[in-house]
Amino acid sequence: MSTTLGTAEDVRLRALLSRCAGRDSAALRSLYDLAAPKLLGIALRLLRNRPQAEDVVQEAFLQIWRNADRFDAARGSAMGWMVAILRYRALDRIEAEKRHTGTDELPDIAAELPVSVEDQSALATCLGTLPEAWQRSIKLAFVDGYSHTEIAELTKTPLGTVKSWILRGLASLKRCLEA
Amino acid sequence: MSDSPEFGEGITPEQRAGEYVLGLLRGMERAQFEAEMARDPALARAVAFWEDRLAPLAWAAVPEIMPSPAMWRMIEASIRPAQPPLSWGDRVAALWNNVGVWRGIGVLAIAAALALAIIRPGSGPAPQPSMVALLNQGTKPLFTVSLRENGSAQILPLGHVAPPAGKVWQLWAVAKGVKPVPIGFLQSGPTNLSAGDIPAALRKPGVLIAVTVEQPGGSPTGTPTMPIMFDGPLTSVQG
Numbered sequence: 442m443s444t445t446l447g448t449a450e451d452v453r454l455r456a457l458l459s460r461c462a463g464r465d466s467a468a469l470r471s472l473y474d475l476a477a478p479k480l481l482g483i484a485l486r487l488l489r490n491r492p493q494a495e496d497v498v499q500e501a502f503l504q505i506w507r508n509a510d511r512f513d514a515a516r517g518s519a520m521g522w523m524v525a526i527l528r529y530r531a532l533d534r535i536e537a538e539k540r541h542t543g544t545d546e547l548p549d550i551a552a553e554l555p556v557s558v559e560d561q562s563a564l565a566t567c568l569g570t571l572p573e574a575w576q577r578s579i580k581l582a583f584v585d586g587y588s589h590t591e592i593a594e595l596t597k598t599p600l601g602t603v604k605s606w607i608l609r610g611l612a613s614l615k616r617c618l619e620a
Numbered sequence: 621m622s623d624s625p626e627f628g629e630g631i632t633p634e635q636r637a638g639e640y641v642l643g644l645l646r647g648m649e650r651a652q653f654e655a656e657m658a659r660d661p662a663l664a665r666a667v668a669f670w671e672d673r674l675a676p677l678a679w680a681a682v683p684e685i686m687p688s689p690a691m692w693r694m695i696e697a698s699i700r701p702a703q704p705p706l707s708w709g710d711r712v713a714a715l716w717n718n719v720g721v722w723r724g725i726g727v728l729a730i731a732a733a734l735a736l737a738i739i740r741p742g743s744g745p746a747p748q749p750s751m752v753a754l755l756n757q758g759t760k761p762l763f764t765v766s767l768r769e770n771g772s773a774q775i776l777p778l779g780h781v782a783p784p785a786g787k788v789w790q791l792w793a794v795a796k797g798v799k800p801v802p803i804g805f806l807q808s809g810p811t812n813l814s815a816g817d818i819p820a821a822l823r824k825p826g827v828l829i830a831v832t833v834e835q836p837g838g839s840p841t842g843t844p845t846m847p848i849m850f851d852g853p854l855t856s857v858q859g
Binding site: 459460463464465466467468469470473477478479481482483485486495498499502503506516517518520521522524525528532535536562563564565568579580582583584586588589607608611612614615618 | 631632634635638639641642643644646647650665668669671672673674675676677678679680681682683684685686687688691692694695696698699700782784785786787
């Protein structure tokens with residue numbers, strides 16, 4: 442499976458994960474220096490609360506440390522593995538706190554997703570082939586942690602339509618990414 | 621991953637996995653999906669696919685935010701072994717301030733450790749040691765040191781431990797008021813030191829045998845660059 446981030450950067454992350462699996466705490470520190478600012482950015486975007494975001498990043502790093510030996514490079518990038526760990530911790534918080542009830546501030550997602558150099562990924566290309574509304578719904582879920590219902594409210598679209606956009610978007614993405 | 625009617629009309633397992641990774645399955649739906657994923661390796665693979673492929677979406681969308689210094693301190697405190705490595709000064713001072721204490725504890729612990737070391741199968745008949753030490757990390761014994769009359773020594777592990785990847789364990793002999801003397805490198809398996817490795821002046825009770833993590837080839841300065849990982853004082857064997 443090809444990686445989706447700059448390969449050189451991911452090779453570094455993978456090497457550090459493998460040293461973490463060997464209980465090298467200096468490697469965890471290096472991993473933290475490389476990835477914590479980005480993971481904190483992701484957590485803050487999901488939780489909109491700095492202390493909670495810091496808690497979640499901290500939990501994620503402890504889980505990365507404990508489970509480093511379970512990372513399998515054959516199944517994907519180190520970055521994807523770490524982002525997934527972080528996101529599930531953040532989702533636990535969102536579920537526990539029933540957050541995201543105040544949905545009046547709808548971020549302008551499209552404006553915040555510049556196509557950077559690293560973003561010349563297959564994902565960016567494939568997303569670009571989807572209708573704008575489908576792209577937006579997928580980003581509101583993944584980047585902002587909104588539920589189906591919240592996305593329906595935010596986009597003033599019937600719930601069934603939102604669910605269908607996302608399912609069809611996923612099916613198209615899958616085909617495009619595997620093409 | 622065959623047809624899974626529980627995913628609902630017309631929804632493929634790949635789509636359901638995508639919804640899960642997007643964070644759209646909540647509460648019972650999420651719990652049920654995770655249970656299903658634990659049973660179905662193909663579904664777990666579909667999840668791994670989406671986790672890998674979607675990650676850049678979040679990675680590219682957010683700015684980096686510098687964590688507060690307290691965050692690393694909390695992580696570090698959580699992963700640290702129960703007994704943190706002590707600084708050289710603290711460790712040496714503590715030992716010599718508590719000579720009576722370590723003698724009392726040491727003799728019992730060393731007797732137990734020696735019993736282990738001597739009955740170790742395959743080690744063959746070993747000459748009776750004249751001095752022994754038990755290298756402890758906190759209260760946990762990790763290695764036994766047996767120093768023979770001729771000055772050679774054998775160091776045996778009590779369990780499976782290894783230095784961090786890309787690093788070595790360097791051995792030091794430390795006497796009060798003298799700077800630590802490098803005496804060799806410790807392996808995860810048995811280590812043998814030759815007669816000349818430990819200077820005769822340091823082959824006496826109370827001298828501390830200590831281990832630090834150093835770069836391959838050992839400390840470039842000839843003195844330890846890192847805190848003591850584990851150590852123990854030499855004790856005479858009454859014979």
